[in-house]
Amino acid sequence: MPTTFGQYVPVDSPVHALDAKTKMGLVAAFAVGAFLVDRFWGLVLVAALVGGGILLARVPLRIALRGVKALSVILIFTLAAHALRWNPATVSLVRIGPLAVDAAGLRDGVFFAARIVLLVVGTSLLTLTTTPVQLTDGLERVLRPLTIVRFPAGEVAMMLTIALRFIPTTAQEAERVIIAQTARGASFDSGGPIRRARAFVPVLVPLFVNLFKRAEDLAVAMESRCYRGGAGRTRLNASAMTPRDWLVLCCGSAAVMAIGLWL
Amino acid sequence: MRLVYPGAGRAALDGVSLTVAPGQAVALLGPNGSGKSTLARLCNGLLLPTDGRVTVDGMDTRDDDRVWDIRSRVGYVQQNPENQIVGTVVEEDVAFGPENLGIPPAELRTRVDDALRAVGLSGLERREPHLLSEGQKQRLAIAGALALGPGYLLLDEPFAMLDGVGRDEVRAVLEALRSRGVGLLHITHHLADVAEADRAVVLREGRVAFDGTPDDLLGSPEHAGELGIDVPPEARLTAALRGRGFDVPPGALDAEAILDALWR
Amino acid sequence: MALIADGLTYTYGAGTSFSVPALDGVRLTVGRGELVVVAGTTGSGKSTLLRLLAGVLAPTGGSATVDGVPTTAPSARGRVALVFQNPEAQFFAETVLADVSFGPRNLGAGDPGAVAREALAQVGLDPEAFAPRSPFTLSGGEARRVAIAGALAMRAPYVLLDEPTAGLDRAGRQAVLASIAAERERAGVVVVTHDPAEVLAAADRVIALARGAVAFAGTVPELLAGYAAYEGAGLRLPDVVRAQLLAIERGAPVKRVEFEPERAAAVLADARGAES
Numbered sequence: 001m002p003t004t005f006g007q008y009v010p011v012d013s014p015v016h017a018l019d020a021k022t023k024m025g026l027v028a029a030f031a032v033g034a035f036l037v038d039r040f041w042g043l044v045l046v047a048a049l050v051g052g053g054i055l056l057a058r059v060p061l062r063i064a065l066r067g068v069k070a071l072s073v074i075l076i077f078t079l080a081a082h083a084l085r086w087n088p089a090t091v092s093l094v095r096i097g098p099l100a101v102d103a104a105g106l107r108d109g110v111f112f113a114a115r116i117v118l119l120v121v122g123t124s125l126l127t128l129t130t131t132p133v134q135l136t137d138g139l140e141r142v143l144r145p146l147t148i149v150r151f152p153a154g155e156v157a158m159m160l161t162i163a164l165r166f167i168p169t170t171a172q173e174a175e176r177v178i179i180a181q182t183a184r185g186a187s188f189d190s191g192g193p194i195r196r197a198r199a200f201v202p203v204l205v206p207l208f209v210n211l212f213k214r215a216e217d218l219a220v221a222m223e224s225r226c227y228r229g230g231a232g233r234t235r236l237n238a239s240a241m242t243p244r245d246w247l248v249l250c251c252g253s254a255a256v257m258a259i260g261l262w263l
Numbered sequence: 264m265r266l267v268y269p270g271a272g273r274a275a276l277d278g279v280s281l282t283v284a285p286g287q288a289v290a291l292l293g294p295n296g297s298g299k300s301t302l303a304r305l306c307n308g309l310l311l312p313t314d315g316r317v318t319v320d321g322m323d324t325r326d327d328d329r330v331w332d333i334r335s336r337v338g339y340v341q342q343n344p345e346n347q348i349v350g351t352v353v354e355e356d357v358a359f360g361p362e363n364l365g366i367p368p369a370e371l372r373t374r375v376d377d378a379l380r381a382v383g384l385s386g387l388e389r390r391e392p393h394l395l396s397e398g399q400k401q402r403l404a405i406a407g408a409l410a411l412g413p414g415y416l417l418l419d420e421p422f423a424m425l426d427g428v429g430r431d432e433v434r435a436v437l438e439a440l441r442s443r444g445v446g447l448l449h450i451t452h453h454l455a456d457v458a459e460a461d462r463a464v465v466l467r468e469g470r471v472a473f474d475g476t477p478d479d480l481l482g483s484p485e486h487a488g489e490l491g492i493d494v495p496p497e498a499r500l501t502a503a504l505r506g507r508g509f510d511v512p513p514g515a516l517d518a519e520a521i522l523d524a525l526w527r
Numbered sequence: 528m529a530l531i532a533d534g535l536t537y538t539y540g541a542g543t544s545f546s547v548p549a550l551d552g553v554r555l556t557v558g559r560g561e562l563v564v565v566a567g568t569t570g571s572g573k574s575t576l577l578r579l580l581a582g583v584l585a586p587t588g589g590s591a592t593v594d595g596v597p598t599t600a601p602s603a604r605g606r607v608a609l610v611f612q613n614p615e616a617q618f619f620a621e622t623v624l625a626d627v628s629f630g631p632r633n634l635g636a637g638d639p640g641a642v643a644r645e646a647l648a649q650v651g652l653d654p655e656a657f658a659p660r661s662p663f664t665l666s667g668g669e670a671r672r673v674a675i676a677g678a679l680a681m682r683a684p685y686v687l688l689d690e691p692t693a694g695l696d697r698a699g700r701q702a703v704l705a706s707i708a709a710e711r712e713r714a715g716v717v718v719v720t721h722d723p724a725e726v727l728a729a730a731d732r733v734i735a736l737a738r739g740a741v742a743f744a745g746t747v748p749e750l751l752a753g754y755a756a757y758e759g760a761g762l763r764l765p766d767v768v769r770a771q772l773l774a775i776e777r778g779a780p781v782k783r784v785e786f787e788p789e790r791a792a793a794v795l796a797d798a799r800g801a802e803s
Contacts, residue, residue, distance in 0.1 A: 133351050133352065133355070161349070161351060164351050165348065165349065165392070169393055172393065214345075217343060217346035218346055220304075220309060220339070221339070221341060221346065221404075222349060222359075223309060223334075224307055224309065224334055224339035224408075225334070225349075225359055225407060225408070225411065226331050226335055226363040227363045228331070228363065233363055233365065234361075234367060234371060235368065236358035236362060236371045236375060237355065238368055
């Protein structure tokens with residue numbers, strides 16, 4: 001049985017070993033760098049970086065590219081928007097009725113589509129190599145400077161942690177309620193959309209009622225265990241940036257920014 | 264831990280006095296709605312008495328400055344372990360309490376390791392809570408309370424969601440804690456759960472209806488039944504045997520003990 | 528005409544690298560008017576068996592049939608009612624009547640309201656008093672009985688109950704046991720539990736599951752005659768009963784075995800008296 005949900009790929013790799021904050025910084029720099037690239041050579045270098053990252057992270061290519069499928073509509077739209085012309089004066093490639101494909105436009109379309117693919121695959125490496133817990137912890141640390149303007153960084157991170165904690169519990173409970181109502185003759189897959197949505201009332205009502213009960217118990221449990229907000233809390237697994245993290249963060253960011261600025 | 268709570272009018276609790284000493288196990292019995300859970304929440308300051316006072320090692324629960332000291336002295340374990348687990352992995356859940364107190368990370372590690380060892384969950388530090396058995400979940404909840412270094416534990420029907428195996432696991436942990444000097448207030452409606460307690464207090468409609476030993480209750484199942492608590496059928500068997508002139512002690516609840524007494 | 532499991536097998540994630548066998552070759556027959564107790568500890572396969580018998584899960588091997596039809600077949604719909612553990616956690620309607628009549632309405636019963644009232648009366652709750660109440664404001668014992676009425680209202684020829692008395696106080700348990708006894712007059716009943724002490728005496732047959740397989744199957748007298756396999760499944764007979772069995776093993780002249788404590792006392796007292 002899979003022990004983690006979501007996208008995380010549980011293997012050991014140098015990328016997995018990096019601190020979540022390092023990877024967040026790298027992803028931010030990568031996103032900016034990749035957006036600034038406007039030449040094919042730059043894109044090739046970015047692609048090489050992403051490919052190297054996938055290899056280093058020991059993430060199967062199939063899983064790393066999973067996110068691209070969801071983008072197919074956007075990619076086709078990008079290609080079409082750049083390459084197709086309506087009744088142009090000159091036709092450089094193919095003409096179908098009033099529609100024509102323009103060579104320069106096609107090149108632009110491919111360039112932008114490729115950039116989107118690289119951006120998505122590159123940033124997804126963060127969630128593929130970092131557990132949700134590490135992500136929340138990293139996020140708390142990154143957001144901590146905002147506490148100066150009264151942003152509740154600790155509380156937001158605690159909410160995310162609790163949400164993560166209760167996703168499997170809620171999923172198990174939803175399954176139980178669905179089976180129980182099915183056993184009482186409920187059916188969830190017949191009729192039109194409105195009828196189907198209404199069929200879920202007997203599932204959603206108990207699910208929410210039970211979640212509220214859980215929330216009540218949880219509040220009592222947290223208060224009993226001395227929770228009083230984020231201030232003054234320490235962490236068992238407080239992640240710290242090692243010199244290696246800083247080195248990777250600085251060199252990596254500098255490299256992607258350089259590609260973005262010059263190519 | 265001392266509790267004096269003379270309430271007035273139609274209170275959830277009315278004039279209840281109760282003391283739990285270190286290393287002592289006190290059973291708090293009573294039917295549903297008798298005020299047991301209210302009493303538990305008064306003991307660690309989640310609720311404050313409208314009249315009377317609750318003190319923990321001399322600290323009054325109404326003293327705002329001591330509330331965190333009191334909550335770390337008095338651990339609270341609820342009926343459904345699933346609902347009181349905060350962390351996404353075992354060790355982070357155990358660390359939750361001491362993290363709130365601002366304990367430095369190095370000491371957090373020792374506290375977590377000690378608490379997990381005390382409940383027999385060492386080796387499962389990185390396990391996700393939803394993959395534990397019910398007995399393991401309840402032991403995790405106890406470890407979460409232990410990591411605060413409590414002198415007392417409030418146990419609100421800790422066996423309710425467990426089967427025989429889980430019960431035995433949790434019972435062994437509680438027995439070990441008691442011998443280490445932790446005072447236990449064990450809430451239940453079933454007398455069989457608390458037959459080995461030092462003292463039994465029965466609540467009925469917010470008042471103390473009985474205060475004595477579990478053996479006193481086991482010895483007169485009729486009376487215990489009238490108080491609205493569950494009496495093990497074995498206690499009814501031994502009571503009937505005593506009625507027929509055999510000297511079978513009320514504490515004999517398993518077949519071997521009953522027969523040994525009968526054929527002595 | 529029966530609910531039958533024949534070589535029933537179920538493997539979670541069958542065919543994948545993480546397949547987990549949950550049930551292996553289980554045989555079971557429940558006729559109408561019979562009470563079959565399935566006992567087992569957590570992880571013994573009880574819940575899987577229940578889901579297969581109810582037809583919400585399809586077997587990976589063997590068969591589960593109700594009156595000759597596979598339990599998963601569309602024509603088996605409404606023939607097996609299932610009461611989950613803590614069934615009151617599935618309340619959703621504004622009134623007790625609406626919740627209890629959910630099942631019969633789904634099955635197209637002629638007058639769901641009338642059937643629901645009948646089911647409420649069967650679990651010992653006054654239909655007039657309880658029908659208009661909100662199911663979310665009931666006491667523990669009342670809520671459990673309303674939830675059970677929700678399944679009984681389907682008027683299925685077979686009813687499965689998972690830990691029906693768990694978490695109830697004595698009064699609540701006795702009310703639920705009485706409802707089960709009443710249902711058995713009309714239907715075949717399967718009670719699945721880790722602690723069968725209170726239903727054992729009334730059972731026609733007892734089946735003990737251990738790690739997905741049948742460790743013991745037989746009538747109650749058969750169980751009393753040889754309970755080693757039953758205890759090997761991590762189960763324990765009530766100590767009131769064990770005391771009498773142990774007395775027999777120690778050579779005491781015990782004439783019959785009683786489940787009820789006061790009668791058991793008489794049996795043991797007679798045996799002790801006859802000996803001295």
